[in-house]
Amino acid sequence: xxxxxxxxELAINPLGDRIINAFFPEGEDQVNFxxxxxxxxxxxxxxxxxxxxxxxxxxxxxxxxxxxxxxxxLYDLDKDEKISRDELxxxxxxxxxxxxxxxxxxxxADRTIQEADQxxxxxxxxxxxxxxxxxxxxxxxxxxxxxx
Amino acid sequence: MEGAELAGKILSTWLTLxxxxxxxxxxxxxxxxxxxxxxxxxVKTLEWATIRIEKGTPKESILKNSASVGIIQRxxxxxxxxLSGLRGRDFELSDVFYFSKKGFEAIVxxxxxxxxxxxxxxxxxxLTRTNVNFQYISPxxxxxxxxxxxxxxxxxxxxxxxxxxxxxSLLVIGTTLVGQLPDSSLKNWLSELVHLTxxxxxxxSLSGTIHYHNKQxxxxxxxxxxxxxxxxxxxxxxxTDGCYAMxxxxxxxxxxxxQRAMVKACPHVWFERSxxxxxxxxxxxxxxxxxxxxxxxxxxxxxxxxxxxxxxxxFKKGSFEIGGTIHPVAIKYNPQFGDAFWNSSKYNxxxxxxxxxxxxxxxxxVWYMPPMTRExxxxxxxxxxxxxxxxxIQGGLTELPWDGGLKRAKVxxxxxxxxxKNYSKMIVGNGSLS
Numbered sequence: 001x002x003x004x005x006x007x008x009e010l011a012i013n014p015l016g017d018r019i020i021n022a023f024f025p026e027g028e029d030q031v032n033f034x035x036x037x038x039x040x041x042x043x044x045x046x047x048x049x050x051x052x053x054x055x056x057x058x059x060x061x062x063x064x065x066x067x068x069x070x071x072x073x074l075y076d077l078d079k080d081e082k083i084s085r086d087e088l089x090x091x092x093x094x095x096x097x098x099x100x101x102x103x104x105x106x107x108x109a110d111r112t113i114q115e116a117d118q119x120x121x122x123x124x125x126x127x128x129x130x131x132x133x134x135x136x137x138x139x140x141x142x143x144x145x146x147x148x
Numbered sequence: 149m150e151g152a153e154l155a156g157k158i159l160s161t162w163l164t165l166x167x168x169x170x171x172x173x174x175x176x177x178x179x180x181x182x183x184x185x186x187x188x189x190x191v192k193t194l195e196w197a198t199i200r201i202e203k204g205t206p207k208e209s210i211l212k213n214s215a216s217v218g219i220i221q222r223x224x225x226x227x228x229x230x231l232s233g234l235r236g237r238d239f240e241l242s243d244v245f246y247f248s249k250k251g252f253e254a255i256v257x258x259x260x261x262x263x264x265x266x267x268x269x270x271x272x273x274x275l276t277r278t279n280v281n282f283q284y285i286s287p288x289x290x291x292x293x294x295x296x297x298x299x300x301x302x303x304x305x306x307x308x309x310x311x312x313x314x315x316x317s318l319l320v321i322g323t324t325l326v327g328q329l330p331d332s333s334l335k336n337w338l339s340e341l342v343h344l345t346x347x348x349x350x351x352x353s354l355s356g357t358i359h360y361h362n363k364q365x366x367x368x369x370x371x372x373x374x375x376x377x378x379x380x381x382x383x384x385x386x387x388t389d390g391c392y393a394m395x396x397x398x399x400x401x402x403x404x405x406x407q408r409a410m411v412k413a414c415p416h417v418w419f420e421r422s423x424x425x426x427x428x429x430x431x432x433x434x435x436x437x438x439x440x441x442x443x444x445x446x447x448x449x450x451x452x453x454x455x456x457x458x459x460x461x462x463f464k465k466g467s468f469e470i471g472g473t474i475h476p477v478a479i480k481y482n483p484q485f486g487d488a489f490w491n492s493s494k495y496n497x498x499x500x501x502x503x504x505x506x507x508x509x510x511x512x513x514v515w516y517m518p519p520m521t522r523e524x525x526x527x528x529x530x531x532x533x534x535x536x537x538x539x540x541i542q543g544g545l546t547e548l549p550w551d552g553g554l555k556r557a558k559v560x561x562x563x564x565x566x567x568x569k570n571y572s573k574m575i576v577g578n579g580s581l582s
Contacts, residue, residue, distance in 0.1 A: 008550060009254035012563040019251040043252050074248060095247070097565050141245040 001029070014095045018074050042070045045143035064139065065130070072129050083124040085109055187357055187485075190508055193296075194484065197289060264456065264491070300506050304355065308505040311353035316402075319346035320409040327412030340391045343410075347387040355509040358385055365516035366390055367445040367475035370438050374467060375477040376539055377449035378457040379490035380497075381504065382479055385512060392447035393437065394418075403497055431470055438472045445475065450532065456489040457481050459546040460539055463532040473519045476535050478543035482511040515542045 004020045005011050013019065023031045023039045031039075075083045075091050088109045096105070116124045116132045124132075322342035329335045351358065366389065367373040373392060375382060380403070386392060394416045407418055437443055450463035457480065468474070481488045486507025490500050504510065517538060522531045540547040 004255065007254055008563075010251055012567055013247055013251045013254065014564065014567055015247040016251060016564075019248055019255075040252065040255075043249070071245060071248065136245075141249060143249075 014097070015074065015091075018091070018094065022070070022073065042067055043143055045139065067139075068130055068133060069126065072126055075124075081126060082121075083129070085113055085122060088112065088124075186355070187509065187511070190485065193292065197292060300508070305505055308353045308355065311349055312501070312505070315346050315349035315353055316406065318342075318349065320405065322346065323409045323412055343387060343391050347384055350384050351388050354381065354384075354504050356381075356385065357509060357511045358388065359513045360389055360516070361513065362516045363389075365475065365518050367392070367477075367516075367519075368473075369442060369445060370440070371445045371473040371475050371519065372434075372438065372467065372470065373445050373447045373475045373477055374450050374463070374535060374539075375447070375479055376457075376460050376543065376545065377451045377454055378479065378481060379454055379488050379500070381488055381490075381510065382449070383447070385479065385514060386447060386477065389514070391444050393444045394447050395434065396449070430466065434467075434470050438470065454490045456491075457483070457545070459548050460536055460543075461548050462551045463536045465528040465532050468522070468528045468532045468535070471522070473521050474535060475519045476517040476539050476542075478513075478515040478517065478539045478545075480513050480515075480543040480545065482513075485509045485511045488512070513543075517542055 001020055001024070004023070005016075010016045010019070023036060025031075025035065072083070073079070075087060077087045077090060089105060092105050092109060100108075113122060113124060116128045118128055118131070119125070319342065322345075323339065326335060326339045326342055329338070373386070375386065383394065394410075396418060407416070410416055411418065434446060437446060448467045450467045451461050452464050455461050486504065486509055488504070488510055495503065520531075520535055520538070522528075526534075537547060539545075
């Protein structure tokens with residue numbers, strides 16, 4: 001992980017630690033090239049001709065739903081497929097540092113859960129997450145284009 | 149015994165040749181034009197090699213862009229635009245997209261860490277070390293390469309090593325001798341002569357071809373000269389054209405010997421890097437030095453560390469707090485002939501010098517720029533940035549706000565906190581909560 005933290009632009013990113021975490025599978029300390037590529041593949045732009053290719057096979061890593069799942073995992077700290085209020089608070093705290101008080105942060109978190117939660121369990125499941133973001137242009141916001 | 153005699157004869161003829169063609173002209177600062185012919189031949193050979201390579205490889209794999217353009221299209225939008233669009237709004241779950249995208253872009257290719265390794269060349273220059281994508285093209289190309297290796301290692305290297313040896317020993321001996329004399333104008337004149345001669349010899353030992361531009365702006369006595377830093381050779385290059393008092397870190401080994409010898413003849417200021425933290429001490433000594441108008445201009449590299457000559461990193465403000473006139477100098481090496489960047493974590497001084505001596509040549513341009521002084525109401529940081537921009541524009545380098553110290557140290561937490569502050573201002577300032 002130290003190798004990642006030496007990249008200055010990543011180190012100043014408020015979510016830098018979460019992003020670095022995404023590369024390392026559970027309990028391991030190192031990531032090899034294959035694992036690196038798998039994680040990076042989430043950010044490949046979605047191409048139209050791919051949709052018709054492989055309908056029966058497993059979904060490609062850069063499909064809209066997989067991209068959303070990746071983002072979901074950035075919030076879901078304990079990987080239980082639900083974003084609880086605490087997890088949301090922790091991620092929010094990472095993003096704002098010490099500039100917002102606990103109460104304010106708490107209200108932001110409560111409001112977000114209120115808007116998203118449909119089955120009333122005070123947590124956001126993956127389907128609820130997808131529903132909230134259905135208007136967002138995920139393809140454009142989560143893609144990195146390589147120049148040739 | 150005949151073998152030894154023969155070897156002795158060869159050695160002495162060799163030395164006389166060297167003396168006649170290289171050393172004596174150096175004393176007087178005259179060039180015999182041998183290096184120009186060498187450079188012309190080299191350029192023609194390299195052009196031929198490039199054409200062969202381009203013909204040999206399939207069309208798609210030729211890099212159309214220059215090596216300094218990135219490999220990904222980066223999203224340069226600032227936080228406000230990237231996060232929401234037109235109006236400020238409250239926190240939304242999709243905010244995480246912006247941060248993660250920026251983070252991934254930084255992982256794939258970031259501005260800073262690539263400055264600490266050598267620049268990649270667009271086309272191969274027949275040195276194994278720059279050979280990133282080797283493809284076997286044709287037997288003729290390989291033969292030229294083999295010829296090049298032979299020439300570089302068996303012909304040029306011994307010549308250069310001899311010269312370097314002579315140059316450094318002369319420098320050490322010369323400065324020690326001059327140091328014995330009492331302080332007088334004769335001493336200064338002699339020490340200048342010694343310095344200039346030895347530096348010219350050393351530069352020839354690297355087959356250096358230096359073009360000086362705007363010599364009318366050469367730094368004057370009592371001023372401070374600042375330049376971008378690529379390697380310790382920068383010092384040699386600048387000293388060939390004028391004498392400076394140097395400020396820098398004390399090194400061990402060969403460099404240490406040279407440093408100690410130079411101090412005897414002419415006042416330089418050498419520090420420990422840890423001692424540099426005591427800024428007041430440094431500033432005081434430097435102020436005293438420039439106050440004395442008869443002393444030589446001080447040479448400072450405000451970046452603080454070697455950068456790979458594609459960009460100029462943050463200038464440390466210490467050198468700009470002293471006052472006095474600043475004479476900026478831009479140094480740009482031509483990477484086609486030899487890579488001058490010293491990757492101090494990878495190579496130590498001696499192996500670096502060997503690499504230098506087995507390259508084709510060191511070609512660089514030195515631009516002297518008009519002097520600058522701090523304006524009213526400008527603080528040291530702004531002044532430093534102004535000088536930095538001027539040097540970057542003149543040398544054709546990109547300008548980066550990052551600190552060269554990031555080569556060794558981690559980023560300060562304050563930068564991360566700044567980003568966090570920006571974000572919180574956005575979601576709270578315009579939101580419905582208060």
